[in-house]
Amino acid sequence: MARAKAEQPPVATGTTLLVMVGLGVAFLLFMAFLNVVKSGNLLSESNLLYAALIFYAGAGTLYLGFGVTGTPSYVRFASLATWAGLLANTGAVAHRWYEAGHPPFASIYEMLLSFVWTLAVLTLIAEKKYGVKVIGTVTMPVAILGVVLMQLLRTDVRPLVPALQSTWLHVHVTLAMLAYAACALSFALAMMFLVQDKVKTETFLAATSLFTIGTYIGVLTRFEKWGGLNVIAWNPQERSEVFLSKGVRLFVVIPDLGWLMLVVLAAVTAPFVLYLISRKTGNPGLLDMANRSVFVSILLQIMALAVFLLRARDGQYASLDAEGLYPTSLPASPFILAGLVGGIFVSLLYLLLLWRRSEIERMLPSAEELDLITYRTIAIAFPLLTLMIAAGAYWANRTWGSYWSWDPKETWAAITWLVYAGYLHMRVTRGWRGRRAAYFAILGFAVVMFTFFGVTYLLPGLHAYA
Amino acid sequence: MGASTKNLIRRVWQTLGSIKTGVLLLIITVIISAAGTIILQRPATDPDEIQRAYSPQILRLLDAVGLTDVFHAWWFVLLLALVSLSIIAASIQRFPQAWRFYSRPYKSPDETFRKALPVQAQIAVPDEETGLAAADAAFHKAGFKPERIVRESSFSLFGERNRISEMAVYIVHASLLLIFLGGIVDAVYGWRGFIALTRGEQSTQLQQTAKNRTLPFAIRCDGAGQENYADGTPKRWWSKLAVIEDGREVMRKEIVVNDPLVYRGIRFYQASYGQTGKIDKLVLTATPANGLGQAQEFAIGEGETQSLDPDTTIRLAEFFPDYVLRDGQVYRRSNDLENPAVHFVVESKRTGKAVNVWLPPIPGFEQNAQSPYQIEGKDVQMAYYTGLEVSHEPGQWAVWGGVVLMGFGLAFVFYVVHTRVWAVPVVDPDGRVTLWIGGTANRNKDAFQRRFRDVVQEIEKGLKQQSETYVSTRAASLVTE
Numbered sequence: 001m002a003r004a005k006a007e008q009p010p011v012a013t014g015t016t017l018l019v020m021v022g023l024g025v026a027f028l029l030f031m032a033f034l035n036v037v038k039s040g041n042l043l044s045e046s047n048l049l050y051a052a053l054i055f056y057a058g059a060g061t062l063y064l065g066f067g068v069t070g071t072p073s074y075v076r077f078a079s080l081a082t083w084a085g086l087l088a089n090t091g092a093v094a095h096r097w098y099e100a101g102h103p104p105f106a107s108i109y110e111m112l113l114s115f116v117w118t119l120a121v122l123t124l125i126a127e128k129k130y131g132v133k134v135i136g137t138v139t140m141p142v143a144i145l146g147v148v149l150m151q152l153l154r155t156d157v158r159p160l161v162p163a164l165q166s167t168w169l170h171v172h173v174t175l176a177m178l179a180y181a182a183c184a185l186s187f188a189l190a191m192m193f194l195v196q197d198k199v200k201t202e203t204f205l206a207a208t209s210l211f212t213i214g215t216y217i218g219v220l221t222r223f224e225k226w227g228g229l230n231v232i233a234w235n236p237q238e239r240s241e242v243f244l245s246k247g248v249r250l251f252v253v254i255p256d257l258g259w260l261m262l263v264v265l266a267a268v269t270a271p272f273v274l275y276l277i278s279r280k281t282g283n284p285g286l287l288d289m290a291n292r293s294v295f296v297s298i299l300l301q302i303m304a305l306a307v308f309l310l311r312a313r314d315g316q317y318a319s320l321d322a323e324g325l326y327p328t329s330l331p332a333s334p335f336i337l338a339g340l341v342g343g344i345f346v347s348l349l350y351l352l353l354l355w356r357r358s359e360i361e362r363m364l365p366s367a368e369e370l371d372l373i374t375y376r377t378i379a380i381a382f383p384l385l386t387l388m389i390a391a392g393a394y395w396a397n398r399t400w401g402s403y404w405s406w407d408p409k410e411t412w413a414a415i416t417w418l419v420y421a422g423y424l425h426m427r428v429t430r431g432w433r434g435r436r437a438a439y440f441a442i443l444g445f446a447v448v449m450f451t452f453f454g455v456t457y458l459l460p461g462l463h464a465y466a
Numbered sequence: 467m468g469a470s471t472k473n474l475i476r477r478v479w480q481t482l483g484s485i486k487t488g489v490l491l492l493i494i495t496v497i498i499s500a501a502g503t504i505i506l507q508r509p510a511t512d513p514d515e516i517q518r519a520y521s522p523q524i525l526r527l528l529d530a531v532g533l534t535d536v537f538h539a540w541w542f543v544l545l546l547a548l549v550s551l552s553i554i555a556a557s558i559q560r561f562p563q564a565w566r567f568y569s570r571p572y573k574s575p576d577e578t579f580r581k582a583l584p585v586q587a588q589i590a591v592p593d594e595e596t597g598l599a600a601a602d603a604a605f606h607k608a609g610f611k612p613e614r615i616v617r618e619s620s621f622s623l624f625g626e627r628n629r630i631s632e633m634a635v636y637i638v639h640a641s642l643l644l645i646f647l648g649g650i651v652d653a654v655y656g657w658r659g660f661i662a663l664t665r666g667e668q669s670t671q672l673q674q675t676a677k678n679r680t681l682p683f684a685i686r687c688d689g690a691g692q693e694n695y696a697d698g699t700p701k702r703w704w705s706k707l708a709v710i711e712d713g714r715e716v717m718r719k720e721i722v723v724n725d726p727l728v729y730r731g732i733r734f735y736q737a738s739y740g741q742t743g744k745i746d747k748l749v750l751t752a753t754p755a756n757g758l759g760q761a762q763e764f765a766i767g768e769g770e771t772q773s774l775d776p777d778t779t780i781r782l783a784e785f786f787p788d789y790v791l792r793d794g795q796v797y798r799r800s801n802d803l804e805n806p807a808v809h810f811v812v813e814s815k816r817t818g819k820a821v822n823v824w825l826p827p828i829p830g831f832e833q834n835a836q837s838p839y840q841i842e843g844k845d846v847q848m849a850y851y852t853g854l855e856v857s858h859e860p861g862q863w864a865v866w867g868g869v870v871l872m873g874f875g876l877a878f879v880f881y882v883v884h885t886r887v888w889a890v891p892v893v894d895p896d897g898r899v900t901l902w903i904g905g906t907a908n909r910n911k912d913a914f915q916r917r918f919r920d921v922v923q924e925i926e927k928g929l930k931q932q933s934e935t936y937v938s939t940r941a942a943s944l945v946t947e
Contacts, residue, residue: 406536
C-alpha cells in the first residue's frame with residue numbers, strides 16, 4: 001500500500017496529494033472501525049498497531065511528497081500524522097508492556113515494536129530540533145516496513161525463560177535500540193550529505209545497484225537449490241519453524257523460484273554493467289539506458305516479491321531431508337523478505353533522486369550542516385553503543401559467569417564499536433570531514449545492520465532469543 | 467652501535483604510536499574477529515558439526531593456523547597486545563604536549579596569536595580600566611571566572627571553562643587499557659568450573675575442567691527446585707547454598723539464575739537443574755503377609771535400612787528410574803523417571819534369611835512371595851541435582867572500573883567543551899584604546915561562536931551604561947577641545 005503510493009508523488013502536485021492521503025487515511029480508518037465494531041475490542045494491540053501503520057504510511061507519503069515538491073504544508077501534516085502514529089504506537093507498546101509484565105524487548109516482534117517507536121521519536125526530534133525536515137522520507141518507510149514485518153511475526157506473549165529475567169537485559173536492549181536508531185539516523189544524514197556534496201547521480205546508481213546485486217547474490221548463494229528456493233518449513237499450528245532435531249531446521253524447496261531470482265539478478269546487474277561501460281567509453285547514451293534498466297529491474301523485483309509472497313503463503317513443498325510435504329510461511333524467511341523489499345525500496349529511492357534531484361537539494365540543509373549533524377548523531381550513538389555493550393557484558397556476567405565469550409553477536413557489536421571509534425579518530429585527529437567521513441558513517445551503519453539481522457539469521461550463536 | 471639500536475627502538479616506538487599503525491591494527495583486528503564469527507569455532511560447536519561442515523584437508527589447515535579457535539590463539543592475543551601497546555605509545559607520545567597545554571594555560575595572548583585567532587572582536591573603549599571592568603562583568607555572567615593577568619605594566623583578562631576536557635581522550639584511552647588489563651588478568655589467573663550437587667550434599671571439587679581444582683572451602687546444597695509457568699516452560703530455578711569453611715558455616719544464600727553467590731571472589735551461578743536418577747525418598751506401606759497386624763507406612767532412602775518389627779529389617783538395595791531387561795540382566799536405560807524398578811532386601815535377624823523383593827515383580831529376580839511383608843509403593847520423590855557454574859575472575863573489577871571510567875571519559879569527550887576567552891586592551895599609535903576580545907573552543911565551535919557573540923554584546927551593553935554617567939560628567943571638557 002505504502003509502496004503503491006510512494007510511486008505516485010512525482011505525478012501529484014499541489015493539494016492533490018494532501019487530499020489523496022487524507023482520503024486514504026480516512027478510508028482505511030473507516031474500514032478498520034467497521035472491523036472494530038464487529039469485534040468489539042477497540043484498543044487491542046493489533047488495532048493500535050494498525051492505526052500506527054496507517055498514520056505512518058500517511059506520514060511517509062507526505063514526507064515523500066515534501067521531498068519531491070517542497071510544499072511546506074506537507075511537512076506540517078506529515079509531522080501531525082507522525083505524532084498520531086506515535087500515539088498509537090505508544091499505546092501498542094504500553095499495552096504490550098502491561099500484558100506481558102515486562103518491557104517489550106523479549107522477542108524480535110517486541111524489539112521491532114520498540115525500534116519503530118524509537119525511530120518515530122528520533123524523526124520528530126531531528127525535525128523539530130535540527131530542522132532536518134526530509135528525514136521522514138527515509139525513516140518513515142523503514143518504520144512502515146517494521147510494522148508490516150511485525151504483522152508476520154509471532155505476537156503472543158511468551159513467558160520469559162529465567163536467563164532473560166533481568167533488569168540489565170532491559171537496559172542492554174533499550175540502549176541497543178537507541179544506539180541503532182541513532183546509527184540509522186546518521187546513515188540517512190550521511191546519504192543526504194552525499195546528495196548535497198554533489199556526488200554524481202550515476203554514483204548513486206552504482207551504489208544502489210551494488211546493494212541490490214549483493215542482496216540477490218546473498219539470497220541465491222544461501223537459499224538457491226536446483227533452480228528452486230530452499231526455505232525453512234513452517235508449522236502453522238505452533239506458529240514456529242520446523243526443526244528436524246535440536247538446532248537443525250527443516251528446509252523445503254519452492255520449485256522454480258530460484259530461476260526467477262536468477263533472472264532478477266541479471267536484471268539488477270544490467271544497470272551496473274551499463275554504468276561501468278559508460279564510464280569506460282564516456283558514452284552518456286548508455287547511462288540513459290542504465291537508468292531505464294533500473295526501472296525495468298524494479299518491475300521485475302516487484303514481480304519476484306509478489307511471486308515469492310504468493311508461493312510462500314500457500315502450498316506444500318517437498319524437502320530434500322525428509323519425507324512428505326510441508327508448508328512454509330513468510331515469517332520463516334525474514335531474511336529473503338527483508339532483502340527483496342529492501343532492494344525495491346533502495347531502487348525506488350534512486351529513481352526519486354534521478355527525477356527530482358534539484359528539488360531535493362533545495363529542501364535539504366547545506367552540506368556543511370549535514371556533515372556536522374551526522375557527526376553529532378554519531379557522537380550520541382557512540383556512547384550509547386559503549387554502554388550497550390557494557391550492560392550486555394554485565395548481564396552475561398551475572399547470568400553465565402563471564403562477561404565476554406566471543407559469541408558472534410558480541411564480536412560483531414565490538415566490531416561496530418571499533419568502526420565508529422575509527423570514524424571518530426579519523427575525524428578528530430586526521431580532520432576527516434565531508435565525503436570520507438560520510439562514507440565511514442555509511443560503512444558503520446552497514447555493520448550495524450549486519451550485527452542486527454545478519455548475525456541472527458546467518459551466523460550461529462548464543463543470542464538465539466533475538 | 468649503541469646509538470643505532472637506540473635509534474631503531476625510537477623508530478619502532480614512533481611507528482607504534484602513529485595513527486596509521488593504530489588504524490591498521492584495528493582493521494586487522496576487525497577482519498580476524500569477523501573471520502572468527504564466520505568460521506565455526508571449536509569451543510562453541512559440536513566436533514561432529516565441524517567435521518560435517520568442512521572437508522578434512524581444509525579442517526586440518528584451519529586447525530593448523532588456529533582459525534578454528536581464533537579468540538584463544540596465541541597470535542590473536544599478540545594482536546590485542548599490539549593494539550594495547552599502540553594505544554599506550556600514542557598516548558605517551560601525545561601526552562606531554564597535552565599536559566603542557568593543560569597545566570600551563572596560555573593566559574596573555576601576544577600579537578601574533580591575536581591576529582591569527584579566528585573568533586575575535588574589537589570594541590572601542592574610553593580607557594583600559596573601564597574596558598576591562600566591562601569585560602570582567604560580562605565574562606562572569608557567561609560563567610567564566612576571569613582572572614586578571616599582569617604583564618610588564620599591562621593588564622589583561624583570561625577566563626576558561628572545563629579545562630579537564632583536554633584530558634578526556636586520555637581518560638578514554640586509560641579506561642580501555644584498564645579493560646584490557648582486566649581481560650588479561652582473567653585470561654591468566656581466572657578459571658571456570660562446574661559443580662553438581664544434590665540436596666544435603668557438599669563438595670570442594672570442581673568437575674568438567676581441564677585441571678582438577680579444589681576449592682579452599684566447601685559448598686553445600688540445602689535444597690534446589692524449579693518453578694514453571696502455566697504452560698510448562700521453566701520460570702525460575704533456585705538453589706539454597708551454604709559455604710562451609712574450616713568446618714563452620716560462614717555464608718548462606720538462595721541463588722537464582724541472574725543472582726549468584728559470591729564468596730572470596732569465587733562466584734556460583736545457577737546453571738542447570740535436573741534429575742540425578744537417584745531416589746531422594748520413597749514412601750512405602752508394608753503389610754504382614756500372614757494377615758496379622760496393621761499395615762505400616764514409612765519412608766526410605768537409597769541404601770537405607772529400616773526396621774519393620776524387632777526381628778525384620780528392610781533395605782533399599784537398588785533403584786532404577788528407567789529399567790530395561792536384557793540378556794537376563796536389569797539395566798538402567800536413563801535417569802528419567804520413566805519405567806522405575808526398586809529392589810529391596812527383607813531380612814530376618816533370627817533366621818538370617820534374606821529375601822529379594824522387586825517392585826514391580828521382575829520374574830527371575832523377585833522372591834516377593836517369600837517375604838514376611840507385602841511391600842507396596844505409595845510415593846516416590848526423585849533426587850534432583852543443581853548444576854552450579856563456578857567462576858573466578860579476579861580481573862573483572864578492572865573491567866567494570868574501566869567501563870565506568872570510559873562512560874565518564876566519553877561524556878567529557880563529546881559533551882564537555884573547553885572554552886577560553888581573553889580580553890586585552892590595545893593602544894594604537896594614535897593613543898586610541900580598543901579592547902581586543904578573543905575566544906576558542908576545542909569542540910563544537912559554531913555553538914561557541916554564538917555564545918561569544920553574546921558575550922561581546924554584553925560587554926558593549928555594559929560599556930554603554932557606564933558611559934552614560936561618564937559622558938555627562940566629561941561632556942563639557944570634550945566640547946572645549
